[in-house]
Structure formats: structure tokens, C-alpha cells
Amino acid sequence: MTDGRIILNMDNYKPLREIVFEAMREAIVSGRLAPGERLVEIKLADEMGVSRTPVREAIRKLELEGFVIMMQRKGAYVAGLSPKEIRDVFEIRSTLESLAARLAAERITQVQLEQLKRQLADLEEKIRSHEIEAVVKADIAFHDVLFSASGNARLVSMLSNLREQIHRYRSMSLSYPGRMSVALGEHRAIVKAITEHKPQEAAEAALEHMDSAEASLIEVMKKVHMSINDEREE
Amino acid sequence: MTDGRIILNMDNYKPLREIVFEAMREAIVSGRLAPGERLVEIKLADEMGVSRTPVREAIRKLELEGFVIMMQRKGAYVAGLSPKEIRDVFEIRSTLESLAARLAAERITQVQLEQLKRQLADLEEKIRSHEIEAVVKADIAFHDVLFSASGNARLVSMLSNLREQIHRYRSMSLSYPGRMSVALGEHRAIVKAITEHKPQEAAEAALEHMDSAEASLIEVMKKVHMSINDEREE
DNA sequence: AAATGGTATTATGTATACACAAAACAATTT
DNA sequence: AAATTGTTTTGTGTATACATAATACCATTT
The missing domain is CATH 1.20.120.530 (GntR ligand-binding domain-like)
Structure with missing residues (x-):
């Protein structure tokens, strides 16, 4: 092994919140999650086999990007564009x-x-x-x-x-x-x-x-x- | 009270994450938190008298708005504009x-x-x-x-x-x-x-x-x- | 039966606990 | 002394626990 440096990419590590975010966005964009649909944190977390925390963070990010609408103390809904x-x-x-x-x-x-x-x-x-x-x-x-x-x-x-x-x-x-x-x-x-x-x-x-x-x-x-x-x- | 509908404003309720977000943004914009400065969650949480959760959520939001840069598993830093x-x-x-x-x-x-x-x-x-x-x-x-x-x-x-x-x-x-x-x-x-x-x-x-x-x-x-x-x- | 009141349930908001990566430091070896 | 390894500390990432608001349900009253 003369020159063979072993480079295993730790860069492609992605936090769960990222994975969850991408999965949810994909679901919204593809229509599997329809506009107006309620997003219940625990439900989503269970479905994806993770805890609420990454789901919450993903939802927040989706909100900022306009895919989700959040109502105070009510929950998150898939945003539809009028x-x-x-x-x-x-x-x-x-x-x-x-x-x-x-x-x-x-x-x-x-x-x-x-x-x-x-x-x-x-x-x-x-x-x-x-x-x-x-x-x-x-x-x-x-x-x-x-x-x-x-x-x-x-x-x-x-x-x-x-x-x-x-x-x-x-x-x-x-x-x-x-x-x-x-x-x-x-x-x-x-x-x-x-x-x-x-x-x-x-x-x-x-x-x-x-x-x-x-x-x-x-x-x-x-x-x-x-x-x-x-x-x-x- | 003939026509007087009682409208008590529950709207001005703000989640902690919002308050924290605004406080931190203000600190960054005003320069109290300088570019390049490290943002340690527990430290900020203690200073503001809240737990890590709202601080984390505030930091995420600041990141999306460009005020903070996050590095995987390393932490958040105040963003400076080149x-x-x-x-x-x-x-x-x-x-x-x-x-x-x-x-x-x-x-x-x-x-x-x-x-x-x-x-x-x-x-x-x-x-x-x-x-x-x-x-x-x-x-x-x-x-x-x-x-x-x-x-x-x-x-x-x-x-x-x-x-x-x-x-x-x-x-x-x-x-x-x-x-x-x-x-x-x-x-x-x-x-x-x-x-x-x-x-x-x-x-x-x-x-x-x-x-x-x-x-x-x-x-x-x-x-x-x-x-x-x-x-x-x- | 309709309306009111109370209770239970559900879900969010927040706090805390635990696991592990990263960095800092010390100790040991050369 | 420099380098390498082991150990400790610190902090993020994730999970869970707890408190309270919102809702749904049921019972009681009229």
C-alpha cells in the first residue's frame, strides 16, 4: 500500500433532522402529503422510526422554506399555494x-x-x-x-x-x-x-x-x- | 354591552423560541455577538434562563436566515459577511x-x-x-x-x-x-x-x-x- | 333533545437525560 | 523535547419526560 491513503468520508454524515427534512419535503412536493394535511409530530416520528426532536426541527425548516404553515399551539399543516x-x-x-x-x-x-x-x-x-x-x-x-x-x-x-x-x-x-x-x-x-x-x-x-x-x-x-x-x- | 364583542388577544402569545430568536438576532445585528463568535447552546440557555430546546430552534432559524453558520457536530458560529x-x-x-x-x-x-x-x-x-x-x-x-x-x-x-x-x-x-x-x-x-x-x-x-x-x-x-x-x- | 359543565385525551412547548463525537489535556514513550 | 497514546471534558445530536393548552367526549341538567 504505497500511496493508498484511506479516506473514508465522514463528510457525508447527515444529521437525522436533515434526512427527515428531505424525506418530508419530498413527500410534500410529490403530493404524498397533501396541502392542508395536519402534521402530527409523534405520528411522523413513529412512522420514520425517530424521536420527535428531529421531526420538530425538520418541520421548522419546512416552515421557513414555505412548505409548512404553523399555527401557535395548534400544530403544523402542509402549505398549499393559492x-x-x-x-x-x-x-x-x-x-x-x-x-x-x-x-x-x-x-x-x-x-x-x-x-x-x-x-x-x-x-x-x-x-x-x-x-x-x-x-x-x-x-x-x-x-x-x-x-x-x-x-x-x-x-x-x-x-x-x-x-x-x-x-x-x-x-x-x-x-x-x-x-x-x-x-x-x-x-x-x-x-x-x-x-x-x-x-x-x-x-x-x-x-x-x-x-x-x-x-x-x-x-x-x-x-x-x-x-x-x-x-x-x- | 350591546355590540361589544370581547376580543381578548391570545395572539400576542409568543413561543419562547421566537423570543430567543429575536433576542439573538438583535444581539447579532447590533454587534453584541460578533462575527465568528461561537454559539454554545447551554451557555446561551443559561444566560437567558431557558432550556436548550428553544435556543436550538432559534439557532436553526438564524442559520436559515443567514445570521449563523452551523458546522456538523461542531456547533454554530455568528456569520460574518465577506x-x-x-x-x-x-x-x-x-x-x-x-x-x-x-x-x-x-x-x-x-x-x-x-x-x-x-x-x-x-x-x-x-x-x-x-x-x-x-x-x-x-x-x-x-x-x-x-x-x-x-x-x-x-x-x-x-x-x-x-x-x-x-x-x-x-x-x-x-x-x-x-x-x-x-x-x-x-x-x-x-x-x-x-x-x-x-x-x-x-x-x-x-x-x-x-x-x-x-x-x-x-x-x-x-x-x-x-x-x-x-x-x-x- | 339541547345545552352546559366537567373530564379525559391528545399534542404542542419546554425541560432534561443520555450517547457519542470532538477537542483539550495529561501521561507515557521514544 | 517531540510524538504518540490514553483520558477527561465539553458540546452537539437525539430521545424522553413533564406541563399545559386545545380538543373531544361524556354526563348531567334543564
Whole structure:
């Protein structure tokens, strides 16, 4: 064993609260925990085979990220987004996605640009395969590269969070007829502007992308006549 | 007691974790807890006369809001913002403040507009008095009205949070010679654009306001030759 | 049967207890 | 003295215990 250093990764240790948090978020985003549903700490703890403490901490974190609503001394409920809230989130996302694209156009490195193009190609391929889940994943990967290219770490985490918020309604939006190919075109426009280092155009392309994503989501929601909202305004 | 419904406010009950959270944030923002300082749960709990639980929950919340950095199994530390991180925050704030101003110009109600003008007058008065703390407060009140006028609740909370993040360095920036009167002018420009319902101008005025706030902060920091940063990059 | 009052149950908020990792320190060896 | 190992201390991570608010249930009264 000449050079063989043994490196066993203690870094991938995750506190239980993290694991619980991720599991619960996944359950909410995927819809297994429905909006309005009550979250009882002991019940969840028993189900997951842990104590209340990590569950509590996970719930608190979910609250701060907008997935859960807590009422004083009453308990926690899965948050549902009202149409008004969805519009609010999109208003913010549009602005920030647009900012990210602008910054990326200014700051992207050669390596990142190649990554971005690879992601775009991958997205294209997944769209051809018509597997919605794969498309969603590829889309996320694409935007992640785009975000990091902005060089603003805080922006990356805010955008990731906002995306998670509406992820619940995401596949719905993509199932809107023709949405996927339109989205692909929008992605291409963004990449083009970034490649040519044109911040203004990149920002505009990102804005259009968001607007059209919002529009198709709203459209689908109308059709399904969803009352995502439960006893809340608008 | 004909119509007199008795409404006794149970709403002002606050869980301990909230109280602890607010106390700790105040301590960090005001500098009593300095960047890099270690936060030991039992120590804080004893000092405040509570148990570890609410302290832990408060620390978690502070972490999510960026005031505290946690290291696995090592503990929590007061976060310091590096110059790079300050720039990152300003990049985001500029964009969102600008969005808020734009939306306010579109949506502000008559009542809100009057409020806004009152806050502006108040700010003017406080600036004449030269009490920095009062000016900071008035400035916050002004922007709060502006934010709500955007009609986007999520935007309000995101902006409040971002403001808190740099509040630590705020009075420093205002102490920069001439900064206060310049800021007053910028505020007037924003109010003017909103009054005339000119979204584009409001957005631009807000952007300028942020840019100049950032510039004067950076300037002051250079002079004080601060190493706000502790063992972090840039 | 409806309304009121009281009791039991459930779940949150907070405190404490226990386990183990990390760091600090001391002791032993070279 | 330097290095290595063992030991102690400290503090986080998790589990559990206890107190009290909120709710549900039941009984009693009218």
C-alpha cells in the first residue's frame, strides 16, 4: 500500500433532522402529503422510526422554506399555494432568474459554458423520450448550471428554494400540450445569449421563459379546475 | 354591552423560541455577538434562563436566515459577511427592491400612498435631527410601506430578511458624509415615480438608491479597513 | 333533545437525560 | 523535547419526560 491513503468520508454524515427534512419535503412536493394535511409530530416520528426532536426541527425548516404553515399551539399543516401565491412566487422568480441569466452572460467560464451546453443537449434528448420525470430532472440540472454560472451563491440558494416551492405543480405544467418543445426553444435562446455574452438578451430570454412557464401552469390549473387552495383567499 | 364583542388577544402569545430568536438576532445585528463568535447552546440557555430546546430552534432559524453558520457536530458560529457576500446580497436586493418599486407604482392604493408620504416626511425630519438610530428606524418604516405596496407578501418577507442581513453594517453606511441627504433625495425620486404611477421610473430610482447605498457602504468599509470577514475568501 | 359543565385525551412547548463525537489535556514513550 | 497514546471534558445530536393548552367526549341538567 504505497500511496493508498484511506479516506473514508465522514463528510457525508447527515444529521437525522436533515434526512427527515428531505424525506418530508419530498413527500410534500410529490403530493404524498397533501396541502392542508395536519402534521402530527409523534405520528411522523413513529412512522420514520425517530424521536420527535428531529421531526420538530425538520418541520421548522419546512416552515421557513414555505412548505409548512404553523399555527401557535395548534400544530403544523402542509402549505398549499393559492393562485395568488403562485403568481407572487413567479413574480419573484422571473426577476431573479432573469438576474441570474444576466450575470451568467457576464461571468460564465468556458468550462461552465460547456456544461451548460451538455445539459441543453441532455434536455433535448429527454424531451424526445417523452418521459416527463426525466425531463423535469434534466430541466433542474440545466438551471442549476445556469444558476451557478451567475457566481452569486446566495442567488443560487434562493432560486433553488423558489423552484422547489412550485415543483409540486411542475410536472402539471410540463404536461400542457406543446409546452416541452416551447420550453426547449426558450432554453436555447437563453444559452445562445449567454454564449454570445449578451447580458440584456439573456435576461430577456429568461424572463420570457418564466412568463411562459407561468402561463402554461395557470392554464393547466384552470382546466383541472383545481382548488389547490384550501380555505384561503383568491 | 350591546355590540361589544370581547376580543381578548391570545395572539400576542409568543413561543419562547421566537423570543430567543429575536433576542439573538438583535444581539447579532447590533454587534453584541460578533462575527465568528461561537454559539454554545447551554451557555446561551443559561444566560437567558431557558432550556436548550428553544435556543436550538432559534439557532436553526438564524442559520436559515443567514445570521449563523452551523458546522456538523461542531456547533454554530455568528456569520460574518465577506465583501463578496455583501456584494452578492446587494445584487439580489437591488433587483428585488426595484421590483417592489415597480409593482408599487402599479398597485399602490391611495391610503398607502399617503402613508408613504408621511414616512418620507418623517424621514426628512429625523435626518434634520441627525440622530442616526432614528434615521435608520424611519428608513425601515419607509421601505416597509413601500414593500407592502407591492402587494406581494412573499416579496415583503424576502426583502425584510435581506435588509436584516446587512443591517449590521447599516449605520456605518449612513455615517458616510453626505450619505443621508443623498439618500433622502433618492427616496423622494422613488416616491415621485410611484405617485405618478410610473413603474419604469420607480424601478430605476430604486435601483439607483441601492447602488448608491452599496457604494457608500463599500467606501466606508474600505476606510475602516474592516476585515468583517474572518478566515473566509475574498 | 339541547345545552352546559366537567373530564379525559391528545399534542404542542419546554425541560432534561443520555450517547457519542470532538477537542483539550495529561501521561507515557521514544 | 517531540510524538504518540490514553483520558477527561465539553458540546452537539437525539430521545424522553413533564406541563399545559386545545380538543373531544361524556354526563348531567334543564
